[in-house]
Amino acid sequence: MGRVRLVDGHRLLFVSGMMAGPMSVFYFDSKSNGEIALDSGLRKGDGWAACSDSKGGIWYVSKESKIIHEPLTGFTVEGKPIYGNAKSISIPKEFRTVERIAYDPDNYTMILTGFTRDNPDPGGAWGLVGTEILAYDHWSKEPRLRWRTKVPFKTWEKGGAHEMIMPKCIDIAGDYLFVCYVLRGEGEGNNPPVRIYRRDDGSFVGELRPGGVVGIDHGWVDMVQGMSAFKRSNGEYVILVEEDYKGKNVLYRWMPDPKTPR
Numbered sequence: 354m355g356r357v358r359l360v361d362g363h364r365l366l367f368v369s370g371m372m373a374g375p376m377s378v379f380y381f382d383s384k385s386n387g388e389i390a391l392d393s394g395l396r397k398g399d400g401w402a403a404c405s406d407s408k409g410g411i412w413y414v415s416k417e418s419k420i421i422h423e424p425l426t427g428f429t430v431e432g433k434p435i436y437g438n439a440k441s442i443s444i445p446k447e448f449r450t451v452e453r454i455a456y457d458p459d460n461y462t463m464i465l466t467g468f469t470r471d472n473p474d475p476g477g478a479w480g481l482v483g484t485e486i487l488a489y490d491h492w493s494k495e496p497r498l499r500w501r502t503k504v505p506f507k508t509w510e511k512g513g514a515h516e517m518i519m520p521k522c523i524d525i526a527g528d529y530l531f532v533c534y535v536l537r538g539e540g541e542g543n544n545p546p547v548r549i550y551r552r553d554d555g556s557f558v559g560e561l562r563p564g565g566v567v568g569i570d571h572g573w574v575d576m577v578q579g580m581s582a583f584k585r586s587n588g589e590y591v592i593l594v595e596e597d598y599k600g601k602n603v604l605y606r607w608m609p610d611p612k613t614p615r
Contacts, residue, residue, distance in 0.1 A: 355379075356578065360409040360425060363432050366390050367405040373480065373577045376403040376413065380432050393433050397423065401480060401577055402454040402467070409434060410458065414451045418444045420465075422456075445487065445496070449473055452483040455525045456492065462499075462552070463492040464530060466523060469501075477508040480577065482520035482532060488555060500555035504532060504548070520548075521574045524592075527584030528552055528609075533594050535574050544571050547580070547592055547605065561592065561605045572598020 355368035364387070366379040375396035381387050397403065398413030398421075405411055409425035419441040426437040444451050445465065452467040465487050468474040472484035487501040507518040519535040530552050534545035546560035563571045574580070579595035592605040 356405050356581065358405055358407060358409050360407075361428070363428050363434075365405070365409055365434055367411075369403060369577050371576050373399075373401045373403075375399055376405075376411070378411070378434060380428075380434055382432050384431075391433075395434070395436070402451050402465075403577075404454050404456065406456045406458045408458045410456070411436065412454050412456050414444065414454060415441070418450075420444055420451070420454070442496075445489070445498070447471075447485075447487060447498070447501070450483070452481065453523050455523060455530075457525060461491055461493050463489040463496065464523070464525060464552075465489070466504075466520075472503060472506075475508055476510045477512045478514075478517060478519055480521075481506070481508075481535075482523060486523070486530070486532070486550070486555065488552070502550065502555040502557075505534075522576070522578060522580040522594075524580050524582040525552060526582035526590060529558065529582075529590065530555075531580060531582045531592055533574055533580045545574070547594060549607075558609075561607060563596075563603055567596075567600050567603055570598065571603065572596045572600075 355366050358365045364381040369376045376398050378393045378395040379390035380393050397411045403413035411423040413421050421439050421441050423436045423439045427435045447469050449468045451465050455464040467483035469485045484506045485503050488499045489496045490499045504520050505518050520532050521535045522533045524531050530550045533547045544563050546562045548560050549558040574595050582592045590607045594603045596603045
């Protein structure tokens with residue numbers, strides 16, 4: 354599942370593979386055929402933590418534990434993106450490893466997830482969101498920790514997948530952060546949730562789970578970007594989640610309670 358960004362009238366498509374690795378950048382040439390994605394030849398990042406922001410900028414974590422930002426600086430006549438010089442910063446001291454990254458350039462807010470020094474990786478699984486989510490303000494100038502929250506996570510060496518609690522993907526939209534799970538522990542059945550958190554303070558809001566309309570059972574979410582969230586103009590949120598079993602995709606529609614403080 355990729356990310357489509359519309360920047361200055363140009364559409365860009367960012368795609369990561371199932372097993373992470375480099376994020377590929379595609380563009381659309383409206384003068385030839387605007388519906389066909391063309392490969393720009395750009396490959397960015399080499400791990401689980403990589404994303405594009407709403408302005409087309411690219412963010413990823415290097416093998417040297419550096420957070421890299423490559424800003425979008427323009428387009429060629431054909432619409433191929435042009436990126437400026439990369440800037441880097443060491444991962445925050447709270448982390449052992451950063452596993453997911455999401456940046457909001459309008460608010461200069463960075464969301465990082467991974468395994469922290471307080472809550473390290475217990476082992477037994479790989480390719481997951483991690484044990485904590487941390488949000489930082491003023492990231493582009495002087496990063497300052499705003500909040501941190503521990504997410505449900507349970508793995509162990511030689512454990513069975515159906516006994517584990519495994520967060521797989523994140524996305525941000527509007528006032529909320531969404532975290533989707535592969536499975537949700539023994540005895541709960543194969544109906545993993547999408548957990549919702551407020552972006553202003555990291556507090557937990559609630560869960561979305563597959564219902565009878567899709568047969569309740571939900572397949573694995575096994576792509577690094579297996580979920581995409583979007584806020585509509587009427588305030589409703591649309592969350593699309595990979596479902597690698599029957600339906601292949603599950604679409605949630607969620608309207609926040611207007612009585613609930615944001």
